Amino acid sequence: MNQPSTITVSITRTVKPGCEAAFERALHEFVQRSLVLPGQMGVHIMRPAPGSASREYGIIRKFANRDALTEFRTSPEYIEWNGLAMELTEGSGRVEELTGLESWFTLPGTPLRALPKWKMAIATFLGVFPVATILNLTISPAIRPWNFLVGNAVFNASVVALLTWVVMPVITRVLHSWLHSDEMKTSP
Structure with a gap:
């Protein structure tokens, strides 16, 4: 059953040293392919500031509903991307669903977190x-x-x-x- 409320997901990944260019290319290609999947409402990429030592990327994706998120996570495009991302990043990354007001409750320079x-x-x-x-x-x-x-x-x-x-x-x-x-x- 489709649920009417949109879902926003925050993904944070730390790229392995020296893999930044490969990660950027793979991410760009994945985003282009994945936006045609049903229920996609957009994606926003937050890159490390130029010249900073950070290798952390933030990816915010918005889905039309829970069904669209489930379909996305089981799609061949996502499964392929996730395998490649695991090779290029440290660990599996952090994935969190956001309720919408997190930006008010997050200090500048810190990642968005789902709060009670x-x-x-x-x-x-x-x-x-x-x-x-x-x-x-x-x-x-x-x-x-x-x-x-x-x-x-x-x-x-x-x-x-x-x-x-x-x-x-x-x-x-x-x-x-x-x-x-x-x-x-x-x-x-």
């Missing part, structure tokens, strides 16, 4: 409540006479902008050890 939804909900509430309260007290009186849709768009754009660039980065830093406490318990 209840923790993300609490942290989001701690950001949204004061922002919405302050904006209701400050800009709401000024935009109340405006057309409802325009005023609502300005209000909500203000909430999103403040959360994305001001409030959630602060909350992420302040709550980092609590948000990631499950990871810290399981890491070696």
Whole structure:
């Protein structure tokens, strides 16, 4: 049975020294072939910064639903790619399903990690409540006479902008050890 919600998967692989060019070629070829598979909604590749010592690649893939992800993982294209990637990288890589808000809860320079939804909900509430309260007290009186849709768009754009660039980065830093406490318990 098809599930309506999209699924985003984060894959992190560390390329073996000296295999970077071969990995890049193989990755490019695989992405081109795999995007025609059913249920593919896109892929984003994060490469190491030029001049850095990092050999870690991040691959974010989005699927239309769980069935599309399952079909992808059992496809000949993926099985062939996975075998080649194992030869060119250290270990099997890290694979995680993302729920969508991870970018708010991840410090810059660290990989995206799936977090418990209840923790993300609490942290989001701690950001949204004061922002919405302050904006209701400050800009709401000024935009109340405006057309409802325009005023609502300005209000909500203000909430999103403040959360994305001001409030959630602060909350992420302040709550980092609590948000990631499950990871810290399981890491070696």
